[in-house]
Amino acid sequence: MKNVTCIADLRDLARRKVPRAFFDYADSGSYNEETLRANRADLEGIKLRQRVLVDVSARSLATTIVGQKVAAPLVLAPIGLCGMQRGNGEILAAQAAYEAGIPFTLSTMSICSIEDVAEATRKPFWFQLYVIRDRGFSKEILSRAVAAKCSALVLTVDLQVLGQRHRDIKNGMTVPPQIRLKNIIDVATKPAWAWSILTGKRKTFGNLAGHVKGMDNVNELAKWVGSQFDPALSWKDVEWIKKIWPGKLILKGILDADDAKTAVKLGADAIVVSNHGGRQLDGAPSSISALPKVADALGSGTEVLFDGGIRTGSDMMRALALGARACLVGRPYIYGLGAGGRPGVAKAIDILKSELSVTMALTGTNNIKDIDGRVIVGGKESKKPKKKAARKRR
Numbered sequence: 578m579k580n581v582t583c584i585a586d587l588r589d590l591a592r593r594k595v596p597r598a599f600f601d602y603a604d605s606g607s608y609n610e611e612t613l614r615a616n617r618a619d620l621e622g623i624k625l626r627q628r629v630l631v632d633v634s635a636r637s638l639a640t641t642i643v644g645q646k647v648a649a650p651l652v653l654a655p656i657g658l659c660g661m662q663r664g665n666g667e668i669l670a671a672q673a674a675y676e677a678g679i680p681f682t683l684s685t686m687s688i689c690s691i692e693d694v695a696e697a698t699r700k701p702f703w704f705q706l707y708v709i710r711d712r713g714f715s716k717e718i719l720s721r722a723v724a725a726k727c728s729a730l731v732l733t734v735d736l737q738v739l740g741q742r743h744r745d746i747k748n749g750m751t752v753p754p755q756i757r758l759k760n761i762i763d764v765a766t767k768p769a770w771a772w773s774i775l776t777g778k779r780k781t782f783g784n785l786a787g788h789v790k791g792m793d794n795v796n797e798l799a800k801w802v803g804s805q806f807d808p809a810l811s812w813k814d815v816e817w818i819k820k821i822w823p824g825k826l827i828l829k830g831i832l833d834a835d836d837a838k839t840a841v842k843l844g845a846d847a848i849v850v851s852n853h854g855g856r857q858l859d860g861a862p863s864s865i866s867a868l869p870k871v872a873d874a875l876g877s878g879t880e881v882l883f884d885g886g887i888r889t890g891s892d893m894m895r896a897l898a899l900g901a902r903a904c905l906v907g908r909p910y911i912y913g914l915g916a917g918g919r920p921g922v923a924k925a926i927d928i929l930k931s932e933l934s935v936t937m938a939l940t941g942t943n944n945i946k947d948i949d950g951r952v953i954v955g956g957k958e959s960k961k962p963k964k965k966a967a968r969k970r971r
């Protein structure tokens with residue numbers, strides 16, 4: 578990966594190495610992709626404040642997320658069909674994450690199962706849950722996550738129905754992949770990918786094996802989601818999950834300050850401000866534009882995590898400055914996985930970490946906890962330390 582210097586390079590490589598249907602699956606957003614584009618455009622619109630002649634020789638990216646020590650404020654987001662970007666993709670990504678000292682999140686819709694990843698890794702990972710109509714399935718998969726010692730549960734709340742991705746339908750994406758006349762040349766020119774899939778542990782949804790029939794193509798998947806994902810899902814289900822999940826609970830997919838307050842009232846330890854990477858409600862605001870209001874509404878008592886459009890360390894800095902405790906990334910590591918397997922994921926993490934470190938230096942920042950609105954042009958000091966100081970003076 579000598580000539581790879583940024584996430585965009587990994588994307589270019591992934592486009593060449595992964596069959597089109599799977600590259601497009603990762604790359605696209607829902608419908609008109611307005612929210613997908615807004616995630617990037619709004620991040621780029623935030624300007625950072627350059628500071629000079631501050632001693633930044635002892636910078637540290639280390640912090641904690643939901644009480645866990647991490648080497649950087651970065652988490653690999655849950656990605657469905659991760660193992661279709663590269664055989665055993667979930668295992669490779671989990672291993673790269675733990676080598677880098679950051680958490681990996683396994684999706685309910687993964688190819689490798691919870692047990693596959695637990696067997697191949699030495700440290701606990703996070704598990705992401707989609708609650709489906711069959712609550713028995715949700716209960717059972719949660720006990721599998723407990724048995725695998727998953728250290729946090731990420732409950733995704735923005736997918737009661739599926740936002741359509743046009744490219745998936747046009748490409749006729751199937752799981753497991755099918756060789757058709759239409760894609761034979763595409764697959765034949767990606768031998769490393771084909772070999773990794775052929776020799777990988779599984780070729781279809783590992784966590785659902787034995788539970789769901791007819792999961793063999795994206796239209797079937799959409800039908801299954803339509804029938805099994807539950808439009809009646811409500812806050813009551815969050816209360817139910819809170820009762821049966823013994824560990825940290827993180828609600829993912831919140832853009833609204835009132836929803837964030839309800840989540841906390843019901844016992845969420847953290848929330849993720851997210852629009853599912855622009856893959857669900859098209860026309861929703863960018864994640865970064867929603868972040869400050871949510872962070873303000875929750876104050877310092879609850880950890881606010883963030884995702885959507887992060888492609889550089891300076892994007893991470895922007896999100897941290899606007900109230901995020903840490904950032905999740907989806908596509909950056911998926912591109913890395915498609916580009917080069919485990920070393921590709923490690924490269925993606927490395928790029929983001931080192932860019933964040935340089936951004937900290939050039940904004941005169943030494944520690945993650947010191948990052949607040951002051952690193953942004955026109956931004957303000959966070960309210961958190963002020964409140965503490967006021968209490969001390971009384």
Ligand SMILES: Cc1cc2nc3c(=O)[nH]c(=O)nc-3n(C[C@H](O)[C@H](O)[C@H](O)COP(=O)(O)O)c2cc1C
Binds near residue numbers: 655657685884886907
């Ligand atoms: C290909 C793909 C699959 C995804 N699958 C899931 C999933 O199974 N569960 C989930 O909660 N979020 C899923 N997401 C959303 C991500 O967890 C995350 O919110 C999003 O990727 C962040 O945006 P970014 O890709 O710009 O970093 C998926 C995203 C992508 C790109």
